[in-house]
Each structure stands twice: as structure tokens, then as C-alpha cells.
Amino acid sequence: MSYQDRRSPDPLRRRRRTTPRQRALLELLKRDNHFRSAQQWHAELRTTVGVGLTSVYRILHQFAEQHVVETQRAEDGELLYRLRDTAEHYHNLLCRICGRAERFTLDALEHHTEHVARQYRYADVNHHLDLYGTCPDCAGVAQQE
Numbered sequence: 001m002s003y004q005d006r007r008s009p010d011p012l013r014r015r016r017r018t019t020p021r022q023r024a025l026l027e028l029l030k031r032d033n034h035f036r037s038a039q040q041w042h043a044e045l046r047t048t049v050g051v052g053l054t055s056v057y058r059i060l061h062q063f064a065e066q067h068v069v070e071t072q073r074a075e076d077g078e079l080l081y082r083l084r085d086t087a088e089h090y091h092n093l094l095c096r097i098c099g100r101a102e103r104f105t106l107d108a109l110e111h112h113t114e115h116v117a118r119q120y121r122y123a124d125v126n127h128h129l130d131l132y133g134t135c136p137d138c139a140g141v142a143q144q145e
């Protein structure tokens with residue numbers, strides 16, 4: 001759900017004082033750019049840091065508000081997180097198995113959104129378009145040279 005066009009300053013630079021748990025989770029996010037649920041991040045984090053699931057939820061929620069992480073719904077509606085590295089508007093093609101994501105934009109959709117908004121005089125119109133599939137690695141397809 002990174003559908004915001006407002007440009008914000010680099011969130012990592014504006015960060016306030018962080019706790020060791022926040023830093024540990026941030027390091028983990030930097031090493032792995034796949035979308036993962038709070039439970040999955042918690043499972044990885046607790047191998048190195050003693051931390052409860054509730055804390056991981058809270059930290060991820062803070063990171064999302066600070067635009068440090070971006071969020072994306074899984075096919076079943078669960079919220080997934082990964083480190084955010086751009087404020088650009090785009091959509092994700094998400095692997096439902098491993099959380100890998102490919103970014104894309106669709107000019108026709110962007111223009112059509114504006115058109116419909118103008119037509120009905122709606123303000124602040126937003127849109128979501130999520131695509132789900134199985135990535136080549138998870139499908140076991142041999143990489144093409």
C-alpha cells in the first residue's frame with residue numbers, strides 16, 4: 001500500500017532515537033527486500049533478539065507511519081511489510097509464496113483514475129491494484145541465460 005504521491009524526505013535520516021529492537025529489525029529489513037508478515041519478521045528477528053510478536057507489530061506500525069517500511073496486502077488480506085526505498089507511486093506484482101515483488105505502473109490506470117475523479121468531481125481519489133502470482137524461482141522454472 002505504497003500508493004502515495006507525496007514526496008517525503010528520506011525517512012531513515014529523520015528518524016528519532018531508536019531502540020536496539022528497532023535497530024535489529026531495521027537491519028533485518030535492509031538485508032531482505034521480500035514482503036513478509038509481522039509473524040514472519042518476528043520469527044526471523046527472535047533468532048537474534050529477544051522480542052515479542054506484539055513489539056514487532058508495534059515497531060512495524062511505527063515504521064509504516066514514518067514511511068520507513070511500505071505495506072502491501074497479501075492475497076488473504078494480511079498486511080505485509082518491507083523496507084521502503086522510494087516515494088514514487090507504483091503497484092506490486094507479488095509472489096504469493098516468497099513475498100518477492102516486482103514494481104510496475106500502468107499509465108492507462110493512472111490517467112483513467114484522474115478522468116473518473118474529474119468526471120464525478122471527487123477529490124483525493126486513490127486507487128489500489130494488486131497482482132499476485134508465483135515467481136519463477138518458486139515455480140521451479142529454470143532461469144534463462
Ligand SMILES: [Zn+2]
Pocket residue numbers: 095096097098099100134135136137138139
Ligand atoms: Zn517466489
Ligand SMILES: [Zn+2]
Pocket residue numbers: 089090091105106109110127
Ligand atoms: Zn497507480
